[in-house]
Amino acid sequence: xxxxxxxxxxxLKRYFRSRARMIGSLGxxxxxxxxxxFGLGPTFARAGRGDYVQFLAPGIITMGILFTAVFSGIExxxxxxxxxxxxxLVAPVSRLExxxxxxxxxxxxxLIQGSIVFLVCLAAxxxxxxxxxxxxxxxFMALIAVMCTAIGTAFGSVLQDMQGxxxxxxxIVLPLFFFSSALFPLPDLPGAVRLAVRLNPLSYGVDxxxxxxxxxxxxxxxxxxxxxxxxAAILLAIGAYLFSxxxx
Amino acid sequence: MxxxxxxxxxxxxxxxxxxxxxxxxxxxxxxVIFGFLGPNGAGKTTTIKMxxxxxxxxxxxxxxxxxxxxxxxxxxxxxxGIVFQDPSLDxxxxxxxxxxxxxxxxxxxxxxxxxxxxxxxxxxxxxxRRDDYVKRFSGGMKRRLExxxxxLHRPRILFLDEPxxxxxxxxxxxxxxxxxxxxxxxxxxVFFTTHYMEEAERVADRIAIVDHGRIVAEGTAAALRxxxxxxxxxxxxxxxxxxxxxxxxxxxxDRMRMMRQVWRGRx
Numbered sequence: 001x002x003x004x005x006x007x008x009x010x011x012l013k014r015y016f017r018s019r020a021r022m023i024g025s026l027g028x029x030x031x032x033x034x035x036x037x038f039g040l041g042p043t044f045a046r047a048g049r050g051d052y053v054q055f056l057a058p059g060i061i062t063m064g065i066l067f068t069a070v071f072s073g074i075e076x077x078x079x080x081x082x083x084x085x086x087x088x089l090v091a092p093v094s095r096l097e098x099x100x101x102x103x104x105x106x107x108x109x110x111l112i113q114g115s116i117v118f119l120v121c122l123a124a125x126x127x128x129x130x131x132x133x134x135x136x137x138x139x140f141m142a143l144i145a146v147m148c149t150a151i152g153t154a155f156g157s158v159l160q161d162m163q164g165x166x167x168x169x170x171x172i173v174l175p176l177f178f179f180s181s182a183l184f185p186l187p188d189l190p191g192a193v194r195l196a197v198r199l200n201p202l203s204y205g206v207d208x209x210x211x212x213x214x215x216x217x218x219x220x221x222x223x224x225x226x227x228x229x230x231x232a233a234i235l236l237a238i239g240a241y242l243f244s245x246x247x248x
Numbered sequence: 249m250x251x252x253x254x255x256x257x258x259x260x261x262x263x264x265x266x267x268x269x270x271x272x273x274x275x276x277x278x279x280v281i282f283g284f285l286g287p288n289g290a291g292k293t294t295t296i297k298m299x300x301x302x303x304x305x306x307x308x309x310x311x312x313x314x315x316x317x318x319x320x321x322x323x324x325x326x327x328x329g330i331v332f333q334d335p336s337l338d339x340x341x342x343x344x345x346x347x348x349x350x351x352x353x354x355x356x357x358x359x360x361x362x363x364x365x366x367x368x369x370x371x372x373x374x375x376x377r378r379d380d381y382v383k384r385f386s387g388g389m390k391r392r393l394e395x396x397x398x399x400l401h402r403p404r405i406l407f408l409d410e411p412x413x414x415x416x417x418x419x420x421x422x423x424x425x426x427x428x429x430x431x432x433x434x435x436x437x438v439f440f441t442t443h444y445m446e447e448a449e450r451v452a453d454r455i456a457i458v459d460h461g462r463i464v465a466e467g468t469a470a471a472l473r474x475x476x477x478x479x480x481x482x483x484x485x486x487x488x489x490x491x492x493x494x495x496x497x498x499x500x501x502d503r504m505r506m507m508r509q510v511w512r513g514r515x
Contacts, residue, residue: 006352014340083336090300091353092325248302 003093004101011072011105015112022113025071029064029117033057033124036183049185057118057126058137058210059182064117065110065141066148066202070173072106073152073239076246077159086248099243103149103236110145129215136221137212140228144205147232153239157246180206186218201231252311253278253405253437254299259308261294261461268294270461271308276454278404281431281438283452285445285485288494291461292441293333296409299439300330313404326354328405329398329436333413335390339383343374343393346382347400354401361400368396372426388419392426399430406431408440412447420444424451445482455481459489 015022037053037060044052079085088098118141128134155168179193180202186194197203208224211217217224252275261269269291276282286292297303299312301321310317313327337346344365351361369375372392382390391411398406408427412420424447431438442448448455449469456466465472465488469481478484 002355003353006349010338010341010349013345014338017340082339083332083334084338085336086302086332087336087338087350088353090302090325090330091350092322092355093353094322 003091003097004104007088007098007101008105008108011102011109014075015072015109022116025068025113026064026116026120028067029060030120032063033060033121037124053121053124053126054214055185055210056183057121057124058213059180059206060121061114061117061141061213062144062180062182062202062206062209063177065114065144066173066177068113069106069110069145069148070152070155070168072109073103073149073154074156074159074165074168075106076102076153076156076243077162077165080246080248081161085246089246089248095244095246096240099153099240103146103153103239106149106152107142107145110149111142114141114145128213130212133212137209140205140208140212140224143228143232144202144209147201147205147228147235150232150235150239154235154242157239157242176200176202179203181210181218182206201227201235204228204231251278252276253313254282254439255309255311256295256299257309259295259298259310260306261291261298261303262306268461269298269305272458272461272463274456274463274466276437276439278437279435280453281428281451282440283448283455284439284441284458285448285455286441286458287489290458290489290494292458293409295458296407296439296441300328300407301325326401327403328407329401329403330407331391331394331398331409331411333409335394337382337390337394337397340381342379342381343369343385344378346393347378347397350397350400356401364400364402368399368430369393371430372396388415388422391415391419391423395423395426395430399434399436402434403436405437405439408438410441410443412442412444420447427451445480445485449481457485457488464488 033053033056037056041052044050044055049055076085089095128137151172159165179196180200181197186197189197204219204224204227207218208221208228211221211224254276256275257273259269259272260267272291272295284292284295294303298305298310299317301317301324304318312324315323315327317324338349341349347365347369348361351365356364366375369378372395374389374393374396377385377389382393385393395411411427412423415423427438428451430436452469454467455469455472456463457472458464465475467475472481472484473479476484476487478487
């Protein structure tokens with residue numbers, strides 16, 4: 001057993017032990033799925049775009065992953081606050097091992113949360129079109145999880161306390177979600193919004209997941225994969241760098 | 249005298265224009281209990297941070313168990329255990345899991361790890377509570393667990409930054425008994441800070457008093473009393489550092505600590 005593994009395990013234990021958080025963070029995706037899915041469904045169908053739940057589900061799964069991952073990454077602030085961070089930073093292991101263990105742990109947690117949201121979507125009537133593409137869907141979910149956790153790690157390393165958390169939620173995380181293609185199809189958008197969606201890294205994750213689950217990649221599977229892998233790597237590097245600069 | 253296990257030569261730490269530690273030199277012989285005392289903001293915690301590789305010195309030379317903290321941080325980290333001023337346990341894990349995590353981070357082999365965890369938890373009286381979440385522990389129990397954890401990887405030096413602050417006298421006495429007992433058994437050098445002068449007087453073999461980033465006196469408690477003509481170490485401390493009250497600027501961590509105490513009080 002090594003440092004990366006034990007820190008990965010710690011994230012998982014913390015997740016499974018706080019049932020309240022687990023269930024609490026399911027609330028938002030379920031609300032979006034039900035309210036939007038069934039509220040806008042008829043309008044979506046009348047516009048000739050087919051079944052909205054079918055379109056929306058990958059976006060909702062992404063949402064579940066995004067929120068869990070970012071929050072789990074930002075937990076570094078709590079660890080700083082409650083002192084545990086120091087215990088890891090004076091241990092004879094490199095910062096890279098620490099940040100890797102944490103990030104992989106948080107990403108795993110987010111992936112599990114996303115899978116639960118996926119099951120909820122199934123219960124709400126969502127059906128994947130190509131069962132054979134499920135492994136690809138899982139791959140995209142994992143990549144989204146790593147990417148979003150890295151964002152959380154980056155902010156968690158910079159923030160001194162949770163005062164800035166609202167700022168990040170409202171000005172980074174929610175815009176990332178709303179200006180991805182999670183809720184609406186790309187072709188109908190006005191130019192400025194379409195540009196925002198195209199520049200948004202999360203759009204490629206959503207698109208890849210949607211392609212794998214519901215069929216129809218807007219950007220193309222290869223583009224989605226390359227962009228998401230590249231961005232996950234870059235964000236991971238930024239998160240690890242900022243983590244290495246933490247002073248306690 | 250035995251060889252020094254901690255050596256500081258003209259150690260300096262500047263933050264912008266402010267000099268927190270101003271050319272401090274001292275040596276701690278192996279096996280002694282060394283008290284590092286001073287008023288708030290005197291540079292104690294900054295010094296401990298430099299000794300424990302958390303902060304890089306601006307100038308001067310340090311040797312911890314024969315290694316330079318800047319050049320060989322991992323070797324230095326393996327050589328010491330530390331109990332921080334604030335709790336540093338994971339509240340959501342059990343006592344045994346906190347120990348286990350530490351043991352893995354410090355690469356203590358599995359078989360030895362198991363044996364050490366049991367022996368140390370038994371010694372501090374937490375073996376029966378090993379599977380309880382740390383969040384259910386009292387302040388004194390957490391401190392005992394942290395001391396046990398700090399010694400898990402058989403360090404040669406144990407740093408204790410105000411290990412007894414915020415605890416009642418009974419618990420403070422008990423904590424020091426544990427520390428002395430463990431250090432005798434494990435032959436560890438102890439470097440500690442405290443604001444309780446009577447504790448320092450009772451426990452420390454040697455004492456250094458720092459103020460304004462400099463060492464103003466060093467020696468045994470008896471020598472310091474004699475030097476200043478004080479009846480107790482507290483008299484000597486006041487004589488050396490004056491009566492003015494120091495206001496250390498609250499860092500974000502201190503503010504959080506305050507908030508947390510307010511929270512705890514409310515529940």
